[in-house]
Amino acid sequence: MITSSNPYNGPDSGGHFGPYGGRYVPEVLMNPLEELEQAYAAAREDPTFHAELAGLLKDYAGRPTPLYFAKRLSETLGGAKIYIKREDLLHTGAHKINNALGQILLARRMGKERIIAETGAGQHGVATATVCALFGMKCVIYMGEEDMRRQRLNVFRMRLLGATVTGVTSGSRTLKDAISEAMRDWVTNVGDTHYLLGSALGSHPYPMMVRDFHSCMGIEARAQILEKEGRLPDQVIACVGGGSNAIGIFHAFIPDVGVKLVGVEAGGRSLEPGQHAARFAGGSPGVLQGCYSYVLQNGDGQISLTHSVSAGLDYAMIGPEHANLADEGRAEYVPCSDADALEAAQILARTEGLIPALESAHGVAEALRRAPSASGQIFIVNLSGRGDKDIDIYRENLKELDEPESN
Amino acid sequence: MNPSRISQLFARCRAENEPALIAYITAGDPSLERTVSLVEAMELGGADLIELGVPFSDPIADGPVIMRATERALANGASLAGVLEVARQVRKRSQIPMLLFSYLNPLLQYGFAKLAADAVAAGIDGILMTDASVEEAGKFVPVVRAAGLDTVFLAAPTSPMARLQKVAEYSSGFVYLVSRTGVTGVRDQVSGSAAELVAKMRQVTDLPLAVGFGIAKAADAGEVAKIADGVVVGSAFVRIIESYAGSPELESKLAEFTRELKEGAKAGRA
Numbered sequence: 001m002i003t004s005s006n007p008y009n010g011p012d013s014g015g016h017f018g019p020y021g022g023r024y025v026p027e028v029l030m031n032p033l034e035e036l037e038q039a040y041a042a043a044r045e046d047p048t049f050h051a052e053l054a055g056l057l058k059d060y061a062g063r064p065t066p067l068y069f070a071k072r073l074s075e076t077l078g079g080a081k082i083y084i085k086r087e088d089l090l091h092t093g094a095h096k097i098n099n100a101l102g103q104i105l106l107a108r109r110m111g112k113e114r115i116i117a118e119t120g121a122g123q124h125g126v127a128t129a130t131v132c133a134l135f136g137m138k139c140v141i142y143m144g145e146e147d148m149r150r151q152r153l154n155v156f157r158m159r160l161l162g163a164t165v166t167g168v169t170s171g172s173r174t175l176k177d178a179i180s181e182a183m184r185d186w187v188t189n190v191g192d193t194h195y196l197l198g199s200a201l202g203s204h205p206y207p208m209m210v211r212d213f214h215s216c217m218g219i220e221a222r223a224q225i226l227e228k229e230g231r232l233p234d235q236v237i238a239c240v241g242g243g244s245n246a247i248g249i250f251h252a253f254i255p256d257v258g259v260k261l262v263g264v265e266a267g268g269r270s271l272e273p274g275q276h277a278a279r280f281a282g283g284s285p286g287v288l289q290g291c292y293s294y295v296l297q298n299g300d301g302q303i304s305l306t307h308s309v310s311a312g313l314d315y316a317m318i319g320p321e322h323a324n325l326a327d328e329g330r331a332e333y334v335p336c337s338d339a340d341a342l343e344a345a346q347i348l349a350r351t352e353g354l355i356p357a358l359e360s361a362h363g364v365a366e367a368l369r370r371a372p373s374a375s376g377q378i379f380i381v382n383l384s385g386r387g388d389k390d391i392d393i394y395r396e397n398l399k400e401l402d403e404p405e406s407n
Numbered sequence: 408m409n410p411s412r413i414s415q416l417f418a419r420c421r422a423e424n425e426p427a428l429i430a431y432i433t434a435g436d437p438s439l440e441r442t443v444s445l446v447e448a449m450e451l452g453g454a455d456l457i458e459l460g461v462p463f464s465d466p467i468a469d470g471p472v473i474m475r476a477t478e479r480a481l482a483n484g485a486s487l488a489g490v491l492e493v494a495r496q497v498r499k500r501s502q503i504p505m506l507l508f509s510y511l512n513p514l515l516q517y518g519f520a521k522l523a524a525d526a527v528a529a530g531i532d533g534i535l536m537t538d539a540s541v542e543e544a545g546k547f548v549p550v551v552r553a554a555g556l557d558t559v560f561l562a563a564p565t566s567p568m569a570r571l572q573k574v575a576e577y578s579s580g581f582v583y584l585v586s587r588t589g590v591t592g593v594r595d596q597v598s599g600s601a602a603e604l605v606a607k608m609r610q611v612t613d614l615p616l617a618v619g620f621g622i623a624k625a626a627d628a629g630e631v632a633k634i635a636d637g638v639v640v641g642s643a644f645v646r647i648i649e650s651y652a653g654s655p656e657l658e659s660k661l662a663e664f665t666r667e668l669k670e671g672a673k674a675g676r677a
Contacts, residue, residue, distance in 0.1 A: 014542060024511060024538050026468045028563040028588050030570060170474060176465065183467045188589040190565060287512045287538070288465060300486040301516030302464040 010321070015204020018327060020320035023203040024287045029183075032190045037205040039110045044212070049105060056101045060134070061091045063098075063216060067224035067380070072351045080374035082367055083233070084354070085221050085249060085382045092127045094357060094385030095214060095245045096198060100127035102213035104135050107194035114138040114189065117196040118182040120147055120175030120241065121312035121359060122154025123385055124198030129163035139163040142181040144173040147311045154389050172305045175241075175315045179289050199242025200319035203290035207320050214248025221380055222252045234377035235260040235370065238384065239362040240333065241277070241312045243319035245384035250331060260332070262370075263322060264362045266308030267335030273298075277306040278335035279318040280326060288316060293323040309338035309393065310358035312385075336362040342397050344368050345387065357385030358393060412504040412532045413557050413580035416455055417615035417636055426632035426672040429617055430454040430665065431508060431641030433476035434493050435462055435485025437652040443496045445648065448658040450503050452665025457497075458535070458641070461490050461509035468537050470592030472642040475649065487513045487522075491529040498530025506559060506580075507531050511539045519547045523554035533557030533580050541570075541577045548577055559583050562608055564600040575612035581637060584608060586620045592642050594621035605634045625671025632675030640668055 015021045023033055043049040057063040065086045074082045087095040107115060115137050119125030125141040132139035141158055145167045148155050158165050171177040179202075186195040200210045218236075225233050236253055238246035240263035253259045268276030276282070279294040286295040288303055295317040296304040308314040318333075325331035336344075341358060344365035349355045356364055360383050367381045387394065395402050410418070420427045430449045434442045446457050462480040466473065487509070494505055507526060514522055514536065526534065533556050536544050541560055548558050557580030562571055564587060575582060586601040587594075601618050608616055618631045619639025631638045647664055651657040 022543050023540050024543055025540065026538055026563070026585075027540065027561040027570070027574065028468075028565050028585060030540050030542075030563075031565045031567060170478075171464070180465050180467050184470070184590045187468065190588055286515060287510075289467060290538070292543075297512070297516065299516065300488075301513035302481065303512070 011204065011208055015208065017207070017321045017324035020285070020293045020323040021204060021207055022292050023290065024292060025203050025290045026187065028187050028190065029203070033203050033205070035110070040106060040205050040209050043106055043109060049109070053102055053105055057098065057216065061097045061101060062089060064220045065089050067221055067228065069228070070352050073348065074371070076351050077368060077371040079371040080234070080377040080379045082371060082379045082381060083225060085217060085380055087217060087245065088354070088356065088360070088383045088386035092123070092130050093388060094123040094127070095217060095248065096124040096127035097130065098216060098248070099198065099210050099213040099244065100124070100131045100196065103194070103196045104131040104137070107137070107196065108135060110194065112192060112194040114140070114193045115196050116140045116142065116182050116185050116193055117198055118142045118175065118178035119198065120178065120314060121310065121357070122147070122151040122158070122389060123312065123357070125163070125165070126154050126157050126161070128196050128198070129158040129161035132163060133161045140185065141165045142168055142178040142185070144168045144175060144177050146173040147175065147178070150393055151311055151389055152392065174306070174311065176303065183289065199244045200247045200321060201242040201289070201291055201317065207291070210244050211247045211251060211321060214244055215251045217245070217248040217382065218250060218252030221249060225378065225380060229378055231378070232256050232259050233380045234374070235262055236380045237262045237264065237363050237367050238382040239264045239313060239359045240318060240322060241266070241315050241359060243322045245382055247319060247321055249380070249382045250325070254330060261325065261330065262366060263331055263333040264336045264366045265333055266310060266313035266362060267337040268307040269338060271335065274305050275307050276335065277308045277314050277316065279316070280333040281335050285323070291317065291320055293320040294318050309341060309397065310362065312357070312359040313362060334366060336365045340365040345394070346398070354383065355387035356383055357387050358390045360384045411555070411557050411580055412502065413456065413506070416504050417581060420455070420636060424676055426635070426676055427455040427617065427637035428453060428628070428665070428669045428672055429456045429458060429619070429637050429639040430644055431458040431460055431639065432648070433460040433462060433473060433480055433645055434490040435480030435483055436476040436645070436648060437479060438483050439485055439489045439493050442493045444658055445661055446497050447501065448662040449644070449665045450501055452662035453669035454503070454665050456504045456506060456637070458506045458508040458639070459490055459494060461487050461507060461513050463510040463513055466510065468590055470590040470642065472593070472645050472649070473591050476645045487517050491525055491531070494529040494531050504532045505530065506533045506535055508535050509537065511536050511544070519550050523551050523556060526556060527554045531556065533559055535559040535561070535583060541573045545577055552579065561585055562604065564588060564604050568607065568611070571608055572611045575608070575614060578614060581615040581617050582608060582612060583639065584616055584618045584635070586618050589620070591620060593623040593646065601631065602634050625667045628668045628672040629675030632672040638668070638672050
């Protein structure tokens with residue numbers, strides 16, 4: 001169920017989590033956002049909507065996903081017991097399908113015929129293209145040209161699914177620019193088009209709605225760990241780009257104040273400006289793409305360029321609910337470098353036979369860092385996606401494995 | 408408080424049955440220094456009010472023409488402080504009303520109290536925030552107004568009556584009506600939804616109404632002048648600046664185009 005008994009069910013009626021969130025868009029989009037909010041509020045109260053979504057999540061996407069005890073990894077590190085939430089097993093290879101299914105049902109309720117979406121790593125684009133195929137809707141995906149280059153496989157998958165992938169050449173040609181282009185499309189075609197935003201970002205109701213559609217991860221994980229261990233975990237760790245997988249797994253644990261919530265941002269090459277996407281290591285509150293939250297920017301309020309080896313974390317702003325959780329001290333956010341993420345991916349692959357998405361590898365890296373000194377503790381790491389899509393980047397960065405004579 | 412330059416302009420235009428021509432320019436394209444002389448050229452051609460566009464790295468409401476202008480301006484080091492300096496230079500020699508036209512984030516980082524004071528000192532007459540709904544920007548209106556600046560908000564064809572009322576409530580000087588859904592940019596035809604929006608807006612406010620988005624030709628300006636107090640032209644000016652940026656003819660081309668638009672607008676009232 002989306003509506004849980006969780007007392008932390010913000011935001012306020014204007015979409016604010018503390019001071020963050022809200023609606024910062026041109027007037028043209030205000031009424032469409034209000035209509036979306038009303039449609040979602042009605043769906044949220046409608047048992048038939050929940051039943052249809054639950055059926056699709058179970059039979060089509062493959063929920064619930066297992067909570068797997070990574071025994072060899074835990075023993076190798078010699079500290080905390082590490083459990084892995086296996087979102088990588090979902091249809092399309094990542095958690096993104098949860099939200100895509102929820103929003104496509106909503107779009108159909110609203111009578112929309114055309115779906116647009118942005119994508120960074122391509123996982124949200126693939127999930128959106130998939131649900132559009134399933135429901136017979138027109139689908140246009142905006143993707144930065146740099147991301148199209150580094151996630152070629154996903155571009156092909158989207159096209160195979162019948163979607164149009166439109167390259168974006170402005171700015172840094174990554175996720176931020178794809179969102180801007182999707183917003184321009186939406187401003188132009190608001191009548192027949194639903195913008196299926198893929199992260200817990202943007203204007204109200206998106207951060208709340210995307211969180212709700214992903215909250216199944218945390219609800220399942222909480223019940224699963226209680227069943228397996230008879231107690232709650234000490235730490236829940238997830239990577240954070242916009243923050244959809246992290247807020248999805250954190251949300252059910254927010255009232256459990258003894259559970260540490262750890263978000264892992266892209267530390268990139270270094271924490272120099274332009275070399276990373278760690279909003280809490282150099283960012284400050286500002287407005288970007290409809291939302292007020294921590295953002296990487298210069299003193300003139302121009303948004304900074306970002307870098308991460310993982311396209312899905314390569315974004316200048318963090319979702320508004322995370323900003324508020326950070327301010328309130330309920331969650332902590334730490335950076336993880338490209339190099340550490342790549343190393344963590346190899347360790348996970350060789351000890352557990354799991355090749356993570358590069359995004360998820362950032363969360364894994366933080367668990368590896370914390371585990372040795374956390375004897376007696378239980379960790380849950382959200383493995384938000386699998387690494388098939390990243391094989392080209394792994395090959396670029398792990399050249400020694402790609403030699404003909406290597407073994 | 409005395410009526411603002413913007414209010415005085417529309418009062419005069421109404422008295423003389425003359426449409427106001429409102430000209431948008433991305434400040435800093437091709438350079439901040441050149442923007443000063445481009446504003447003078449537009450005034451010479453008959454522009455009645457200048458919208459000084461503050462470049463922002465992520466202009467979600469703009470089409471390709473203004474996006475490119477923004478990239479050029481930022482590459483040349485334009486900032487809000489620089490745009491205020493342009494206003495100060497213009498104000499030394501001219502009484503033309505100037506509206507600061509900006510996405511919210513550069514203003515937020517500058518700080519609204521400081522901005523209001525500095526903008527007045529530079530000779531700016533009002534502020535329009537492209538991506539700030541009245542719900543979010545409402546809190547900034549008192550400090551901006553207290554300094555003596557007008558606050559202009561956008562109304563859109565998608566805005567229901569209740570929203571139009573809020574827009575009118577928070578606006579002073581005039582209301583900017585977006586003629587159609589979509590980003591900024593030149594269109595072959597001005598949208599028919601403009602007339603409907605003007606009629607709805609007239610029911611909720613006596614403020615002057617200006618219509619913009621997609622107006623590129625003298626004939627378009629004439630059509631809009633039939634229904635609205637002001638005609639806003641943006642991308643069509645920016646396109647000329649892009650084409651003639653390296654040429655000493657730029658100022659005369661811009662003045663000539665401004666004159667055509669103003670004559671076209673007046674013809675709509677004849």
